[in-house]
Amino acid sequence: KAGVTQTPRYLIKTRGQQVTLSCSPISGHRSVSWYQQTPGQGLQFLFEYFSETQRNKGNFPGRFSGRQFSNSRSEMNVSTLELGDSALYLCASSLTGSQYQETQYFGPGTRLLVL
Amino acid sequence: DAKTTQPPSMDCAEGRAANLPCNHSTISGNEYVYWYRQIHSQGPQYIIHGLKNNETNEMASLIITEDRKSSTLILPHATLRDTAVYYCIAATNTGNQFYFGTGTSLTVIP
Numbered sequence: 040k041a042g043v044t045q046t047p048r049y050l051i052k053t054r055g056q057q058v059t060l061s062c063s064p065i066s067g068h069r070s071v072s073w074y075q076q077t078p079g080q081g082l083q084f085l086f087e088y089f090s091e092t093q094r095n096k097g098n099f100p101g102r103f104s105g106r107q108f109s110n111s112r113s114e115m116n117v118s119t120l121e122l123g124d125s126a127l128y129l130c131a132s133s134l135t136g137s138q139y140q141e142t143q144y145f146g147p148g149t150r151l152l153v154l
Numbered sequence: 155d156a157k158t159t160q161p162p163s164m165d166c167a168e169g170r171a172a173n174l175p176c177n178h179s180t181i182s183g184n185e186y187v188y189w190y191r192q193i194h195s196q197g198p199q200y201i202i203h204g205l206k207n208n209e210t211n212e213m214a215s216l217i218i219t220e221d222r223k224s225s226t227l228i229l230p231h232a233t234l235r236d237t238a239v240y241y242c243i244a245a246t247n248t249g250n251q252f253y254f255g256t257g258t259s260l261t262v263i264p
Binding site for chain 2: 043072074081082083084087095097127129131142143144145146147148150
């Protein structure tokens with residue numbers, strides 16, 4: 040079974056631009072989460088989607104948004120990019136995200152550099 | 155989710171067992187202990203998880219104390235490819251919201 044895939048793997052943008060990242064979960068997984076990883080803050084939870092609805096949200100500004108499609112694929116968007124948005128963005132999927140014994144599986148990440 | 159405490163770094167000789175401790179003294183009854191590792195700039199890799207019984211899989215063993223306030227991840231025969239940052243997480247995994255903490259940087263020495 041194929042793992043979580045993320046595109047693109049690398050991205051360079053300039054301040055003020057916007058960016059859209061894509062995540063395809065493991066086949067059959069319906070819960071998708073997004074994380075941001077920076078050297079200073081570590082791995083931080085952004086949000087989680089299930090059945091095309093945002094179910095949980097971390098402590099990030101409204102410039103960070105996402106959506107999920109009916110096939111469970113998810114996108115996240117960052118508008119008005121700032122230098123501090125440079126990070127590794129990770130996507131994770133699990134079956135439903137609502138069972139205690141479930142496991143999240145992570146993709147390879149998208150590395151975003153904002154200049 | 156309960157906070158976890160891990161030593162920032164550890165060394166282990168190649169071929170020996172690596173024992174990585176984790177303290178989760180505020181863990182609640184429905185929180186599982188998960189272990190992930192992250193090799194430089196890659197996505198975190200799932201290793202193992204458990205609730206209160208010891209668990210073993212092809213990668214590692216997880217030993218959880220009876221009071222569930224701490225656990226130890228054991229890599230039985232460490233190799234150079236096990237060099238990574240290891241994260242211990244105590245979570246219910248409802249909503250897939252994990253708090254990763256700073257983890258333990260394990261270096262396997264030849």
